Amino acid sequence: MALKLSDLRTEVHQDWCPGCGDFGILASAQMALKELDIPQERVALFSGIGCHGKIHHFINVSGAHTLHGRALPYALGTKLANPNLEVLCFGGDGDGLGIGVGHFVHAGRRNIDMTYAIHDNGVYGLTKGQASPTLGLDLQTKSLPEPNINNNVNPVALALASGVTFIARSYAFDTRHLADTLKKAVLHKGFAVVIILQPCPTYNDIETRAWYSGEDRRNPETKRPMPRVYKLESEGYDPLVKDGMTEKERFAKMSQALEKAQEWGDEIPIGVFYQDLSTSSYADRILHRIPSYLTASPATQAIAVDGGRPAADLARIYDGLAV
Amino acid sequence: MKDESFSWVIGGPQGSGVDSSANIFARACAHGGLWVFGKREYHSNIMGLHSYFQVRVSEKELRSPVDRVDLLATFEEETLVRHAAEVVAGGGILYDPAKAAKPIEEIETWHGFAKEHVLERLKGEGLELTVAGVLKEAEKRGVKLFPVPYTDLVNQLSAHYPEKQLSKLTRVVNVVAVAASLALVKFDRAPLDDAVRAIFGRKPEIAEINVFVADRTYEYATQHYPGGLGRTLTTRASPRRLFLMGNQAVALGKLLGGCRMQTYYPITPASDESEFLEAHEVFDAVPAAKLPDGKGSILVVQTEDEIAAITMATGAALAGTRAATSTSGPGFSLMCEGLGYAGINEIPVVVTLYQRAGPSTGMPTRHEQGDLRFAMHTGQGEFPRILLASGDMEECIYDAARCMDYAERYQLPVIHLVDKGLANSNSLVPIPDPSRIRIERGGLVQSLPATDPPYKRFAFTEDGLSPRAPFGVKGALMWNTGDEHNEFGHIDEDPENRVKMMEKRHGKVLLAAKQIPREEKVNVFGPPDAAATIVSWGSTKGAILDAMASLAEEGVRLNFLQIRMVLPFPDDVVRDVLSKAKRRISVEMNYSSQMAGVLSERTHLSMDTEIVKFNGRPMTHNELHDALKRAAAPGAPQRMVLTNGS
Ligand SMILES: Cc1ncc(C[n+]2csc(CCOP(=O)(O)OP(=O)(O)O)c2C)c(N)n1
Numbered sequence: 001m002a003l004k005l006s007d008l009r010t011e012v013h014q015d016w017c018p019g020c021g022d023f024g025i026l027a028s029a030q031m032a033l034k035e036l037d038i039p040q041e042r043v044a045l046f047s048g049i050g051c052h053g054k055i056h057h058f059i060n061v062s063g064a065h066t067l068h069g070r071a072l073p074y075a076l077g078t079k080l081a082n083p084n085l086e087v088l089c090f091g092g093d094g095d096g097l098g099i100g101v102g103h104f105v106h107a108g109r110r111n112i113d114m115t116y117a118i119h120d121n122g123v124y125g126l127t128k129g130q131a132s133p134t135l136g137l138d139l140q141t142k143s144l145p146e147p148n149i150n151n152n153v154n155p156v157a158l159a160l161a162s163g164v165t166f167i168a169r170s171y172a173f174d175t176r177h178l179a180d181t182l183k184k185a186v187l188h189k190g191f192a193v194v195i196i197l198q199p200c201p202t203y204n205d206i207e208t209r210a211w212y213s214g215e216d217r218r219n220p221e222t223k224r225p226m227p228r229v230y231k232l233e234s235e236g237y238d239p240l241v242k243d244g245m246t247e248k249e250r251f252a253k254m255s256q257a258l259e260k261a262q263e264w265g266d267e268i269p270i271g272v273f274y275q276d277l278s279t280s281s282y283a284d285r286i287l288h289r290i291p292s293y294l295t296a297s298p299a300t301q302a303i304a305v306d307g308g309r310p311a312a313d314l315a316r317i318y319d320g321l322a323v
Numbered sequence: 324m325k326d327e328s329f330s331w332v333i334g335g336p337q338g339s340g341v342d343s344s345a346n347i348f349a350r351a352c353a354h355g356g357l358w359v360f361g362k363r364e365y366h367s368n369i370m371g372l373h374s375y376f377q378v379r380v381s382e383k384e385l386r387s388p389v390d391r392v393d394l395l396a397t398f399e400e401e402t403l404v405r406h407a408a409e410v411v412a413g414g415g416i417l418y419d420p421a422k423a424a425k426p427i428e429e430i431e432t433w434h435g436f437a438k439e440h441v442l443e444r445l446k447g448e449g450l451e452l453t454v455a456g457v458l459k460e461a462e463k464r465g466v467k468l469f470p471v472p473y474t475d476l477v478n479q480l481s482a483h484y485p486e487k488q489l490s491k492l493t494r495v496v497n498v499v500a501v502a503a504s505l506a507l508v509k510f511d512r513a514p515l516d517d518a519v520r521a522i523f524g525r526k527p528e529i530a531e532i533n534v535f536v537a538d539r540t541y542e543y544a545t546q547h548y549p550g551g552l553g554r555t556l557t558t559r560a561s562p563r564r565l566f567l568m569g570n571q572a573v574a575l576g577k578l579l580g581g582c583r584m585q586t587y588y589p590i591t592p593a594s595d596e597s598e599f600l601e602a603h604e605v606f607d608a609v610p611a612a613k614l615p616d617g618k619g620s621i622l623v624v625q626t627e628d629e630i631a632a633i634t635m636a637t638g639a640a641l642a643g644t645r646a647a648t649s650t651s652g653p654g655f656s657l658m659c660e661g662l663g664y665a666g667i668n669e670i671p672v673v674v675t676l677y678q679r680a681g682p683s684t685g686m687p688t689r690h691e692q693g694d695l696r697f698a699m700h701t702g703q704g705e706f707p708r709i710l711l712a713s714g715d716m717e718e719c720i721y722d723a724a725r726c727m728d729y730a731e732r733y734q735l736p737v738i739h740l741v742d743k744g745l746a747n748s749n750s751l752v753p754i755p756d757p758s759r760i761r762i763e764r765g766g767l768v769q770s771l772p773a774t775d776p777p778y779k780r781f782a783f784t785e786d787g788l789s790p791r792a793p794f795g796v797k798g799a800l801m802w803n804t805g806d807e808h809n810e811f812g813h814i815d816e817d818p819e820n821r822v823k824m825m826e827k828r829h830g831k832v833l834l835a836a837k838q839i840p841r842e843e844k845v846n847v848f849g850p851p852d853a854a855a856t857i858v859s860w861g862s863t864k865g866a867i868l869d870a871m872a873s874l875a876e877e878g879v880r881l882n883f884l885q886i887r888m889v890l891p892f893p894d895d896v897v898r899d900v901l902s903k904a905k906r907r908i909s910v911e912m913n914y915s916s917q918m919a920g921v922l923s924e925r926t927h928l929s930m931d932t933e934i935v936k937f938n939g940r941p942m943t944h945n946e947l948h949d950a951l952k953r954a955a956a957p958g959a960p961q962r963m964v965l966t967n968g969s
């Protein structure tokens with residue numbers, strides 16, 4: 001029986017502010033899960049702490065609303081223990097690129113097959129609007145007493161430098177594009193990062209929904225707003241590093257992505273920046289050492305036999321230690 | 324103190340093979356059927372600073388080190404000068420005569436009080452301030468000197484091997500020292516060869532060179548020192564035993580106890596355990612487990628930090644894995660928040676905490692039991708946990724397995740407290756008996772009938788234990804959150820719900836306290852009518868038992884309450900034993916008598932004498948013998964600070 005959108009909803013009250021981009025992200029995530037049609041129990045969903053973190057309670061799949069900055073290692077632990085689960089993780093920009101940024105970098109090195117989506121709203125929403133690591137230098141959002149004194153981190157560039165094999169950006173209020181991007185991320189065999197531009201109407205009064213859709217810059221002839229967000233796909237941009245490509249060709253793809261990642265302001269690209277199909281996944285690497293990893297995973301192998309006796313028989317280890 | 328054991332010390336700069344020498348010596352003695360206890364002391368350094376290894380050998384079971392040295396094996400100046408004064412009259416020193424002229428001032432890797440004391444002593448006695456002066460001083464006390472010209476010997480030997488082997492031969496001085504030592508106590512050759520072959524098992528060529536060197540060294544020593552040391556070590560028959568380090572003991576227990584994922588971030592003295600596990604990541608399984616190719620496996624993950632270590636292990640536990648992490652104080656500090664998350668979400672996760680001397684980096688390679696209070700109270704707010712402290716290598720095995728089990732049975736974080744003293748000591752342990760280990764999966768839900776009402780991960784139940792499904796079970800959808808939550812796991816700050824949830828979580832430890840048998844909580848040793856009762860926890864157990872035995876020979880009868888389960892605290896047993904005590908003596912490797920404090924909080928009973936030690940060196944048999952003798956007598960001081968060790 002195919003999954004319905006209603007299967008993926010919970011009765012929990014959605015307590016985000018009216019107009020919050022998180023509503024768009026929630027809707028897109030549910031669309032993606034429905035369209036992927038993965039049995040509910042096979043999904044494990046994680047979120048960090050911040051406004052974004054509530055998302056888990058609104059989606060009817062198992063998982064964990066974790067600690068500030070730590071959603072990723074919890075998610076990785078679950079995926080490593082049971083590689084047959086489909087693991088999705090949602091983080092905040094403060095959560096995932098501030099306090100938890102170390103985990104982001106190391107997740108890139110491992111290339112574990114899961115999806116990590118970051119709600120990029122430029123602020124620490126839940127603590128009332130302080131600057132997040134993605135807010136640009138000198139910007140002064142609503143609750144900042146002084147303009148931002150720090151430069152911003154570029155998550156796409158950081159992901160590239162960390163070895164992430166799928167790097168995409170999407171926009172919370174383009175739910176079709178976001179759902180499609182999340183689906184691509186889930187289907188990618190490796191660590192997939194999706195940066196989601198997420199308006200926070202309450203605290204980020206600069207990068208607003210109106211700003212993203214270009215309300216302030218209308219076409220002089222048609223008087224229509226000229227959206228700042230444009231799609232890489234529509235430009236014929238090719239992010240793919242295919243198996244068999246040379247290192248040089250791979251570097252060229254990385255440079256192209258890095259260059260695109262610098263665009264901001266009036267031209268903000270969304271879509272897949274980089275996708276590397278040639279790098280081994282962590283599970284492949286484990287399989288070289290533990291051949292039964294996928295069939296008898298840490299979570300699923302028998303650890304006891306009749307009456308609770310240990311399944312492990314260590315006689316051969318004892319041989320090496322015995323006198 | 325009467326003591327028939329033989330104490331052998333070898334020392335040298337780190338990275339020069341002291342450990343492998345000690346390993347060969349200890350294994351040779353063990354192969355020869357004797358009991359051994361090995362203690363390793365080292366600096367936080369990779370190459371050059373002094374380290375030493377004591378191997379204590381006896382026909383009777385041994386559980387602790389002594390301060391006395393019977394035979395000191397040295398290659399260079401620093402070991403000789405540092406340890407010569409520990410050698411007893413009638414004992415011996417093996418040394419390289421080429422090093423005798425070295426002035427003590429010129430030993431650049433050695434500073435501090437101990438060096439000054441040696442210089443003052445020599446000056447006082449009018450002796451030369453050189454290695455030779457120290458040797459003369461020892462000789463005057465009746466210590467026998469055994470010069471061994473290592474270089475000459477090795478040069479002679481290299482003639483027997485083709486050119487390419489020369490570089491490898493520089494390391495054979497280690498075997499020269501071991502073989503010479505064993506020859507001096509007239510020990511049989513065969514167990515030495517067994518030990519060499521066991522240790523170099525993977526490199527038979529190297530093993531044979533070492534056997535050859537041992538042969539020649541025996542010849543040399545017998546020829547030059549026909550009288551030997553004047554003491555003998557005699558081989559005897561003994562059952563097959565495991566020669567273990569604490570790190571390995573914990574690892575074996577985890578494998579037996581069903582741990583299938585271990586995360587860690589490198590830290591002394593914990594990481595050896597994870598490395599051992601990784602080296603044995605694929606292991607045999609009993610046929611009844613029906614695992615592919617008859618193999619089980621454990622996934623060991625080196626994480627980016629200890630926050631990732633605990634959270635990743637917790638993520639694995641949510642998927643249904645028995646998961647653990649190992650660390651010491653600095654890493655455990657980073658785990659506080661993650662531990663609380665496991666607490667509020669009732670997730671079984673095990674942390675093995677290897678205590679070392681703190682605070683902060685402290686003395687990273689030295690021993691202490693300073694983290695008792697820390698492990699009891701880690702984390703904000705209140706959540707139940709089980710805290711177990713092992714006293715010796717054998718307990719490490721079974722406790723490590725039990726920790727995995729308690730965690731799952733009571734759905735909570737479990738902390739296993741061990742320490743550097745255990746981690747880096749060697750002793751002999753009977754082959755583990757799997758029938759002593761029971762794996763109970765604590766109401767783990769593997770499937771749900773389709774007609775059931777919606778699954779509630781945190782359902783209120785009589786005993787506080789809710790049905791626990793791992794991720795992946797059809798129909799068992801659940802939410803975990805660090806926030807207070809309702810039965811489904813959704814955020815809920817309703818005051819009534821809060822009270823019920825708090826009662827539910829804390830109720831589980833009451834249940835654990837009731838269900839866990841007394842013998843898993845405490846050990847009581849010695850006669851009930853003893854003159855005094857010792858209370859302690861952790862690895863002081865060895866020195867206490869050894870001291871009790873030697874004191875009994877002097878007619879001092881003591882008994883000993885070893886607290887193994889710190890949380891839930893075994894109030895009744897402890898109150899029962901302590902209230903019958905004629906005198907109460909606590910023994911702990913920390914400054915503030917942490918356990919004595921906990922005891923008085925729980926039982927309102929205080930200690931007559933608190934024995935503490937915090938210089939980073941484990942308590943020795945003899946110093947505790949003396950201290951307990953004094954503490955057991957009326958009029959003993961309220962606090963006694965032990966300071967032995969180098
Ligand atoms: C260790 C820790 N430090 C601080 C906090 C307080 N805190 C809660 S949410 C938050 C910021 C959230 O910002 P972001 O991750 O960007 O999420 P958003 O609210 O914007 O979705 C902080 C700092 C916390 N929960 N834990």
Ligand code: SF4
Nearest residue numbers: 016017020051125200
């Ligand atoms: S503060 Fe911002 S991010 Fe948080 S719910 Fe409100 S609008 Fe959304």
Ligand SMILES: [Mg+2]
Nearest residue numbers: 092093123125
């Ligand atoms: Mg944010």
